[in-house]
Amino acid sequence: xxxxxxxxxxxxxxxxxxxxxxxxxxxxxxxxxxxxxxxxxxxxxxxxxxxxxxxxxxxxxxxxxxxxxxxxxxxxxxxxxxxxxxxxxxxxxxxxxxxxxxxxxxxxxxxxxxxxxxxxxxxxxxxxxxxxxxxxxxxxxxxxxxxxxxxxxxxxxxxxxxxxxxxxxxxxxxxxxxxxxxxxxxxxxxxxxxxxxxxxxxxxxxxxxxxxxxxxxxxxxxxxxxxxxxxxxxxxxxxxxxxxxxxxxxxxx
Amino acid sequence: xxxxxxxxxxxxxxxxxxxxxxxxxxxxxxxxxxxxxxxxxxxxxxxxxxxxxxxxxxxxxxxxxxxxxxxxxxxxxxxxxxxxxxxxxxxxxxxxxxxxxxxxxxxxxxxxxxxxxxxxxxxxxxxxxxxxxxxxxxxxxxxxxxxxxxxxxxxxxxxxxxxxxxxxxxxxxxxxxxxxxx
Numbered sequence: 001x002x003x004x005x006x007x008x009x010x011x012x013x014x015x016x017x018x019x020x021x022x023x024x025x026x027x028x029x030x031x032x033x034x035x036x037x038x039x040x041x042x043x044x045x046x047x048x049x050x051x052x053x054x055x056x057x058x059x060x061x062x063x064x065x066x067x068x069x070x071x072x073x074x075x076x077x078x079x080x081x082x083x084x085x086x087x088x089x090x091x092x093x094x095x096x097x098x099x100x101x102x103x104x105x106x107x108x109x110x111x112x113x114x115x116x117x118x119x120x121x122x123x124x125x126x127x128x129x130x131x132x133x134x135x136x137x138x139x140x141x142x143x144x145x146x147x148x149x150x151x152x153x154x155x156x157x158x159x160x161x162x163x164x165x166x167x168x169x170x171x172x173x174x175x176x177x178x179x180x181x182x183x184x185x186x187x188x189x190x191x192x193x194x195x196x197x198x199x200x201x202x203x204x205x206x207x208x209x210x211x212x213x214x215x216x217x218x219x220x221x222x223x224x225x226x227x228x229x230x231x232x233x234x235x236x237x238x239x240x241x242x243x244x245x246x247x248x249x250x251x252x253x
Numbered sequence: 254x255x256x257x258x259x260x261x262x263x264x265x266x267x268x269x270x271x272x273x274x275x276x277x278x279x280x281x282x283x284x285x286x287x288x289x290x291x292x293x294x295x296x297x298x299x300x301x302x303x304x305x306x307x308x309x310x311x312x313x314x315x316x317x318x319x320x321x322x323x324x325x326x327x328x329x330x331x332x333x334x335x336x337x338x339x340x341x342x343x344x345x346x347x348x349x350x351x352x353x354x355x356x357x358x359x360x361x362x363x364x365x366x367x368x369x370x371x372x373x374x375x376x377x378x379x380x381x382x383x384x385x386x387x388x389x390x391x392x393x394x395x396x397x398x399x400x401x402x403x404x405x406x407x408x409x410x411x412x413x414x415x416x417x418x419x420x421x422x423x424x425x426x427x428x429x430x431x432x433x434x435x
Contacts, residue, residue, distance in 0.1 A: 093348035143324040167274035
């Protein structure tokens with residue numbers, strides 16, 4: 001069936017990539033890649049009890065998205081008919097990654113095309129037309145949910161990664177784990193001061209990773225409008241860790 | 254097969270948004286950075302549209318994406334064509350029962366995993382990653398899907414490095430890319 005689509009076989013024709021021939025000792029800064037003004041956005045090791053708090057955010061204020069929903073309430077409370085199917089498509093795996101942990105596996109949600117589409121639609125319905133220009137997704141499961149949301153609301157997607165994965169100049173934010181520390185990185189120049197951003201991950205547990213993501217963005221002057229996750233584990237009090245930063249989730253518990 | 258040879262007007266915009274970072278992760282490597290593409294909503298949308306136009310209505314029920322940058326391009330394609338998304342991951346990331354495929358690196362080897370039961374025999378699948386270099390990872394991905402009985406219809410990448418001859422390592426499977434870099 002794809003035969004009709006296959007392009008003619010060709011010899012290797014080298015099409016010059018303009019930037020390849022402008023090699024300089026350091027790559028073009030990220031700010032040069034971005035068009036002028038922004039248009040019209042279970043870390044598994046953190047499943048235990050709340051950690052000593054690092055101030056999550058300097059910014060204050062409640063949710064400006066209140067007309068859609070009260071701040072801090074999960075979509076589940078509004079009994080959107082799509083939620084039940086999304087919830088039942090998530091698989092729970094006991095004793096992963098360690099004994100005693102009930103792992104919330106969203107890969108089964110991704111296998112249900114309607115549930116996956118509904119998940120994205122619920123976020124897009126909430127964030128479209130809110131002048132959000134940045135969707136930041138936390139590696140790696142935030143990379144699955146973030147880009148479809150970004151594409152649908154016309155925002156750019158910014159990956160927040162473990163150390164040494166992003167090439168070029170980065171800024172780093174350290175955060176505490178139950179035992180030890182971890183680091184999350186963002187490209188310098190990916191975002192501009194004044195931009196409005198969402199932070200996306202599949203799940204919020206203790207909130208440590210999300211807090212670090214918020215700090216990274218706020219350090220460069222971005223306004224984090226809301227954090228959005230598919231799942232919240234309320235007993236781990238991640239929502240409290242985010243302090244006054246709004247959190248929107250589809251499923252709680 | 255590359256989209257740019259068709260002179261699709263969107264290709265130039267995509268191409269110019271890919272940043273090359275010299276000496277990453279090691280000296281001598283010219284790293285093709287797609288994160289700058291993701292910062293341009295139009296170019297990112299065009300990228301996805303080009304794949305969706307190719308694969309929509311072709312009875313493809315599985316889009317498998319290779320961790321981690323395949324997770325960025327695969328899901329939007331899957332959603333648009335009505336396919337499920339299957340993440341192919343580094344070891345010990347996927348909970349529950351997995352099948353594993355080892356593959357060779359320049360020095361040493363690595364391993365890719367897929368959930369048991371994610372795909373059924375007879376399903377038609379795409380494999381998506383941001384870039385094909387030597388083809389080792391893509392080949393491992395294809396093997397995983399075929400071991401589960403799926404038919405790999407095509408591999409799809411944003412960028413190909415043709416000098417590394419990855420295309421030849423795909424066991425005769427077609428490869429579709431948007432941009433080549435020499």
